[in-house]
Amino acid sequence: MNIDSVALKSLIAFSHPVLMLGVLAGAFYALYLGVQVRRSRTADKEVRKELIQGKYNQRHYQLASILLVLWVIGGIGGMGATYTLFHKLFVSPHLIVGLASVATVAIAAGLAPLLQKGKEWARIAHITVTTTLIGLLLAQTFTGLQIVQKLLKDLFGTA
Numbered sequence: 506m507n508i509d510s511v512a513l514k515s516l517i518a519f520s521h522p523v524l525m526l527g528v529l530a531g532a533f534y535a536l537y538l539g540v541q542v543r544r545s546r547t548a549d550k551e552v553r554k555e556l557i558q559g560k561y562n563q564r565h566y567q568l569a570s571i572l573l574v575l576w577v578i579g580g581i582g583g584m585g586a587t588y589t590l591f592h593k594l595f596v597s598p599h600l601i602v603g604l605a606s607v608a609t610v611a612i613a614a615g616l617a618p619l620l621q622k623g624k625e626w627a628r629i630a631h632i633t634v635t636t637t638l639i640g641l642l643l644a645q646t647f648t649g650l651q652i653v654q655k656l657l658k659d660l661f662g663t664a
């Protein structure tokens with residue numbers, strides 16, 4: 506299938522980067538909420554009382570569940586977009602690190618029931634895995650923006 510319309514090509518090409526920049530912003534907010542969850546348990550008594558009112562544990566879980574869905578769909582969508590536009594996938598750091606990040610977000614989410622039971626080892630594992638995850642996401646943003654520049658050149662001959 507050949508797509509001739511520049512508008513349609515742009516929609517296919519730029520939906521994934523825009524969505525994933527949203528995931529990037531969401532991930533940092535989830536990090537903030539997660540740190541508040543931890544502080545709700547470890548801070549001084551008075552501060553803890555206030556933090557518990559914030560229901561950070563529920564808010565973190567809700568936002569993180571949405572991120573999980575967008576992460577997996579967005580990652581697969583990136584492959585779909587590349588295949589649609591170029592009729593192949595490029596075995597590049599963006600592809601490999603992207604797939605690794607999808608696996609990593611699954612591990613982070615799979616720990617949820619154990620986290621809710623308050624298992625300390627699961628908390629340490631969750632924090633380790635999600636720190637890695639944010640590192641992978643930053644790497645994706647860097648390589649992703651390079652691909653965006655290349656696409657802008659291909660589609661419009663600019664940038």
Ligand code: HEM
Pocket residue numbers: 517518519520521522523525526529576579580581582583584585586587593594595596597599600602603604606607641642645646648649650652653656
């Ligand atoms: C965790 C986040 C991300 C994952 C899992 C991910 C995953 C992927 C995958 C698997 C591909 C297909 C690569 C190929 O086969 O060559 C892809 C393509 C692409 N990614 Fe990402 N990506 C992420 C974040 C980003 C970000 C933040 C940007 C830019 C700001 C970006 C920009 C692109 C672009 C421009 C393409 C080419 C296809 C298209 O235009 O949609 N990605 N991505």
Ligand code: HEM
Pocket residue numbers: 532533535536538539540542543562563565566569570572573610613614615617618620621628631632635636638
């Ligand atoms: C951006 C990725 C994420 C970051 C940075 C992050 C960070 C954190 C942190 C710092 C905690 C507190 C650990 C503690 O209590 O010591 C936490 C708890 C938790 N996280 Fe995440 N997390 C992420 C993604 C996820 C995902 C994808 C899920 C599941 C869908 C999830 C579910 C939970 C749950 C259920 C808890 C326990 C809340 C409670 O104590 O009731 N997180 N997270």
